[in-house]
Amino acid sequence: MAIDDLLDEHEQGERVRSWLRNNALTLVGGVVLGIAVIYGWRWWGEHRLKQDHQVHAAYEQAIRQTEAGADGASAALSGQEGVYATLAALRVAKVQVxxxxxxxxxxxxxxxxxxxxxxxxxTQRLAQLLNATGKQDEALKLLxxxxxSAALELRGDALLASGKRDEARGEYGKALTALDVASPARRRLELKLQDAGGHVPDPAEPI
Structure with a gap:
């Protein structure tokens, strides 16, 4: 190997060592950050799994209380959050009804x-129950x-039950406009509009 080659390798080695000295903190920081992200993600996954287990246990307890005829089942779900908790509470409300x-x-x-x-x-489930229990004013305020379309229909139901046929007709008309032509709910809405004294237009005709 020539002397020039040795000098080049030595120079290259010095450059590498110099670069490492100048960037040591950045390298260490990057490694630490990477480790923190990995452990943080793992902690978050375990935390979410633990929360889901807690919600499931609370849901099961609430269902058992309801089916056993006990009161206060909704308290078992107090403080629970997230999609799973919301779905669980909706299911509990259905069982209670x-x-x-x-x-x-x-x-x-x-x-x-x-x-x-x-x-x-x-919101719509709550408004539906408020309508069913004669609390139309609360349902209207909630909506x-x-x-x-579903909310507008519920507003129409509340107004019709309150004797406000003209206003109910308007809400049913707006609900029909917002509803897809192929929706299974369309026929029900058309009947409600007719019951309120309204005219059911052709789908292409403005309401």
Whole structure:
């Protein structure tokens, strides 16, 4: 090997060592950050799994209480959050309604800290129960500003039950406009509109 080659290798080695000295903190920081991300992700996964187990246990307890005729089942789900918790609470409310415990179902729905993606469903279920128990004013207030077809239909139901046929007709008409032509709910809405004294237009005809 020539002397020049040895000098080149020595120079290259010095450059590498110099670069490592200058960038040691950055390298160490990157490694530490990578390890932190890995462990943080693992911790988050285990935390979510633990939360799901807690929600499932609370859900099972609430269902057992309801089926056994005990009161206060919704308290078992208090403080639970997330999509799974919201779905569990909706299921508990359904079981409570089937058991004739409508007031408890209302309490369960009111107590849900709903995931944003499921909030409209929770709101509509609650409004449906409020309508069924003669609390139309509360249902209307709850649905104020909602533009979803199901919410508009529930507003129509509340107004019709309150004797406000003209306003109910308007809400049913808007609900039909917002509803897909092929929706299975369309026929039910058409009947409600007719019952309120409205005219069911052709799908291509503006309401």
């Amino acid at each position: 089937e058991a004739g415990k409508v007031d408890e179902a209302v309490a369960t729905l009111r107590g849900i800290d709903a995931d944003p993606t499921l909030q409209p469903l929770v 104020e500003g909602e533009t979803d």
